[in-house]
Amino acid sequence: MNDNAARFAVEMRGVRKAFNGVPVLAGVDFALRHGETHALVGENGAGKSTLMKILQGVYQLESGDIRIDGKTVRLRSTQDARAAGIGMVFQEFSLIPTLSVARNIFLNREPRDRFGLLRDRESVRRTRELFADMGVDLDPNAMLGSVGTAYWQLTEIAKALAQKARVLIMDEPTASLAKTEADALFALLERLKARGISVIYISHRMNEIYRIADRVTVLRDGRNVITATCGELTAAELVEHIVGRRLDGALVWRPRKIDHAAAPLLEVRNLTAGPRVRDVTFTLAPGEIVGLAGLMGSGRTELARCLFGIDRATKGDVFLRGQRVKLTSPRAAISAGLALIPEDRRAQGLVLEHSVRDNLLLPLLPRLNRGPLIDDRKGRKIAGDLIQDLQVRLNSSTSPVKLLSGGNQQKVVIAKWLATKPAVLIMDEPTAGVDIGTKTDIIAMIRQAADEGLGVIVISSELPELLAISDRVLILRDGTVERILLPREDISSEETLQAAVQGVDQP
Amino acid sequence: MTTTRGLPSDLAGETRSQPAYLRAWARVREDWHSYVIYVGFVVIFLLFAILLHGSGFLSSNNLLNIFRQTATISVMAVAMTFVIASAEIDLSVGSVAGLASVVAAMSVTHGGLFAGIAAGLGVGLLVGVINGGLVTLLNIPSFLVTLGMLGIAVGVAQWITSSAPQPILNDTFNTIFGSGDLGPIPGLLLWAVIAVVVGAVVMAKTRFGRQVLATGGNPVAARFSGVNTRRVKFTVMVLMSLVASVAGMLYAGRLQSGRFQWGTGDELSVIAAVILGGTSLFGGSGKIVGSLFGALLIGLINNALILAGLDTAQQQIIRGVIIIIAVALARRK
Numbered sequence: 085m086n087d088n089a090a091r092f093a094v095e096m097r098g099v100r101k102a103f104n105g106v107p108v109l110a111g112v113d114f115a116l117r118h119g120e121t122h123a124l125v126g127e128n129g130a131g132k133s134t135l136m137k138i139l140q141g142v143y144q145l146e147s148g149d150i151r152i153d154g155k156t157v158r159l160r161s162t163q164d165a166r167a168a169g170i171g172m173v174f175q176e177f178s179l180i181p182t183l184s185v186a187r188n189i190f191l192n193r194e195p196r197d198r199f200g201l202l203r204d205r206e207s208v209r210r211t212r213e214l215f216a217d218m219g220v221d222l223d224p225n226a227m228l229g230s231v232g233t234a235y236w237q238l239t240e241i242a243k244a245l246a247q248k249a250r251v252l253i254m255d256e257p258t259a260s261l262a263k264t265e266a267d268a269l270f271a272l273l274e275r276l277k278a279r280g281i282s283v284i285y286i287s288h289r290m291n292e293i294y295r296i297a298d299r300v301t302v303l304r305d306g307r308n309v310i311t312a313t314c315g316e317l318t319a320a321e322l323v324e325h326i327v328g329r330r331l332d333g334a335l336v337w338r339p340r341k342i343d344h345a346a347a348p349l350l351e352v353r354n355l356t357a358g359p360r361v362r363d364v365t366f367t368l369a370p371g372e373i374v375g376l377a378g379l380m381g382s383g384r385t386e387l388a389r390c391l392f393g394i395d396r397a398t399k400g401d402v403f404l405r406g407q408r409v410k411l412t413s414p415r416a417a418i419s420a421g422l423a424l425i426p427e428d429r430r431a432q433g434l435v436l437e438h439s440v441r442d443n444l445l446l447p448l449l450p451r452l453n454r455g456p457l458i459d460d461r462k463g464r465k466i467a468g469d470l471i472q473d474l475q476v477r478l479n480s481s482t483s484p485v486k487l488l489s490g491g492n493q494q495k496v497v498i499a500k501w502l503a504t505k506p507a508v509l510i511m512d513e514p515t516a517g518v519d520i521g522t523k524t525d526i527i528a529m530i531r532q533a534a535d536e537g538l539g540v541i542v543i544s545s546e547l548p549e550l551l552a553i554s555d556r557v558l559i560l561r562d563g564t565v566e567r568i569l570l571p572r573e574d575i576s577s578e579e580t581l582q583a584a585v586q587g588v589d590q591p
Numbered sequence: 592m593t594t595t596r597g598l599p600s601d602l603a604g605e606t607r608s609q610p611a612y613l614r615a616w617a618r619v620r621e622d623w624h625s626y627v628i629y630v631g632f633v634v635i636f637l638l639f640a641i642l643l644h645g646s647g648f649l650s651s652n653n654l655l656n657i658f659r660q661t662a663t664i665s666v667m668a669v670a671m672t673f674v675i676a677s678a679e680i681d682l683s684v685g686s687v688a689g690l691a692s693v694v695a696a697m698s699v700t701h702g703g704l705f706a707g708i709a710a711g712l713g714v715g716l717l718v719g720v721i722n723g724g725l726v727t728l729l730n731i732p733s734f735l736v737t738l739g740m741l742g743i744a745v746g747v748a749q750w751i752t753s754s755a756p757q758p759i760l761n762d763t764f765n766t767i768f769g770s771g772d773l774g775p776i777p778g779l780l781l782w783a784v785i786a787v788v789v790g791a792v793v794m795a796k797t798r799f800g801r802q803v804l805a806t807g808g809n810p811v812a813a814r815f816s817g818v819n820t821r822r823v824k825f826t827v828m829v830l831m832s833l834v835a836s837v838a839g840m841l842y843a844g845r846l847q848s849g850r851f852q853w854g855t856g857d858e859l860s861v862i863a864a865v866i867l868g869g870t871s872l873f874g875g876s877g878k879i880v881g882s883l884f885g886a887l888l889i890g891l892i893n894n895a896l897i898l899a900g901l902d903t904a905q906q907q908i909i910r911g912v913i914i915i916i917a918v919a920l921a922r923r924k
Contacts, residue, residue: 192801
């Protein structure tokens with residue numbers, strides 16, 4: 085039996101776990117082969133993180149068992165898991181910014197001499213070896229806080245490898261990486277695989293899963309729905325398993341009626357700000373959704389910042405409903421009728437400790453005045469209506485926002501800004517890191533708002549969704565609009581858009 | 592599979608295939624705040640040497656005096672570097688020193704040398720265990736715990752002595768703790784040097800030092816790396832109070848008496864010395880030698896202001912201004 089079981093690097097059977105009486109995992113089976121990259125997918129709250137935290141020894145399972153290389157193990161702490169060969173590449177990085185790369189890799193396991201003093205030279209030497217092995221060029225003595233986040237992840241991987249990990253758990257590893265960096269990471273994963281290291285890869289991004297995973301396991305509502313090799317499953321089928329219901333075509337492009345003959349809602353002429361926004365010209369019709377596509381550094385975010393008055397334009401004009409507006413500060417932009425939902429929504433978009441209701445009402449406070457006081461009854465009614473539209477599952481509108489999942493928080497941020505009834509809404513990566521179900525809801529929210537006459541500018545690096553939602557797509561390169569494409573007519577597929585974004589000539 | 596792929600060159604930037612001396616220079620440049628103290632020290636020293644050369648500033652006697660007067664601050668600054676590096680703070684060090692000075696003085700009188708030393712250290716141990724316990728077990732911020740302890744310790748010291756000085760007639764005690772010399776070297780200087788050397792080795796070359804830096808740099812990450820961050824913080828708080836009690840005995844030995852006022856206000860000088868020395872107030876870095884120079888700089892300024900003939904009020908104002916400017920230069924971010 086041992087021979088049979090040892091086919092798997094990790095085998096988890098019948099794993100159950102509940103928090104405060106709420107079952108999160110209801111008997112999950114999961115098996116990882118030696119040297120395979122196994123994608124673990126599911127919506128937010130499906131139980132992926134909990135399952136992985138059990139494997140990392142952070143949580144204890146209530147029933148079920150775990151075998152590593154065929155041997156039953158009990159993982160009572162992260163140390164146990166590490167000793168068993170489980171390496172973790174944390175979503176929130178587990179590194180110390182004030183220590184050097186090498187010191188981070190050998191933290192708490194530093195090589196020491198016979199007097200018990202640390203041998204930092206030895207750590208540096210071994211770090212060089214590890215990096216050479218991984219094909220990474222990074223100075224082991226560099227202070228971690230001074231190197232880019234892409235290197236943090238590589239340092240984490242090196243740290244796990246230094247601890248002789250045979251299994252790596254990676255949670256959304258490409259979330260903060262540019263495309264070239266992600267490519268380098270995938271190349272590294274291939275090298276590790278060749279050395280027999282197994283990888284559990286948690287991701288929402290379908291194209292990545294198909295690119296690097298051998299097999300995929302879908303979790304839904306704390307149960308495993310299916311485990312299959314990637315070749316057996318089309319992306320559409322995979323999404324169906326994840327969501328558990330047919331998608332109502334949110335990720336499919338729909339023709340929308342836009343009156344291009346009417347006076348444009350927003351007109352941008354020769355807008356220039358610094359090196360990243362150069363001579364940008366475009367128009368936005370009432371009710372139109374325009375997508376901004378481009379590589380990292382193409383000026384997408386900078387254009388949004390400039391339109392919202394965070395960065396001052398040095399040249400060019402912006403007209404809103406034919407009136408020239410001066411966007412000298414976010415305040416000026418807001419009062420002109422522009423709204424921006426930034427990428428880092430948790431930090432910039434929400435007061436996490438406050439209730440959903442208070443968050444929704446924050447930008448509306450000026451309208452709730454009753455003398456010097458706030459009209460609470462009116463506030464409750466407005467917030468109640470908004471929450472109903474949101475379809476957020478809430479215990480109570482007074483529970484703090486931080487208790488919501490990331491996807492639901494994003495919905496609250498969007499609802500909050502929609503409630504201010506802006507003329508133009510700019511969204512930077514509105515669906516970054518949210519699961520496919522929430523993504524559908526968010527796209528529906530955007531479409532509905534646009535149908536009511538709102539002009540929307542969407543920045544996204546997820547091309548399928550950009551393709552589905554945009555009435556037009558602006559391709560930015562080096563800070564300027566290179567092309568304007570129409571879905572259907574100019575863009576036949578995601579590949580065409582990808583080629584346009586990358587600047588590759590189409591066949 | 593293509594051959595080895597590195598990362599895009601624009602991101603790799605400075606770390607990419609440069610000669611070692613260039614990389615070392617890059618690190619100095621990015622970390623220059625840590626070295627400001629040494630430049631500042633030299634500049635201010637030269638400034639005083641020129642301005643005050645008629646007042647005997649450069650006489651070896653005066654320079655030794657500066658060392659002697661800053662020895663207690665230097666000793667405490669070494670321990671405080673560990674506290675701040677672990678992202679905690681201890682405001683009670685000055686009054687713990689005062690309490691230890693009176694307890695040691697009273698015990699020397701009644702029980703002799705060893706009873707005196709044991710009692711003095713006992714004060715540090717007790718206060719440290721209380722501070723560390725409250726911070727790590729009850730998760731009360733160290734700022735509040737030690738702010739409370741500041742009042743408690745000085746209150747107890749005043750109460751048990753009825754505000755009276757406690758003379759120490761035991762010559763051995765006085766010789767060990769600050770009054771004695773080893774040949775031409777003042778004993779106090781020796782204490783400071785030992786504290787700095789031990790502190791620097793522990794910080795840079797032991798696992799405990801690394802754990803302190805990790806705990807202050809990112810406690811969650813430190814825990815996930817197997818560091819017992821509670822124990823680290825507890826240890827650091829206990830060590831700080833122990834060292835503060837030693838500093839109290841150094842006051843007692845140098846001034847041959849215990850008094851509740853000894854050490855009053857030292858917490859500010861000690862913290863200022865550490866921050867001046869390039870240790871980040873947010874934790875995660877710790878420069879022991881920097882802290883020594885921070886303490887010396889403060890001593891230098893005090894001494895020069897007195898030599899310049901300024902009255903106490905003026906001294907306080909100028910000292911405050913210099914410290915704010917220096918900390919503004921030394922701070923990160």
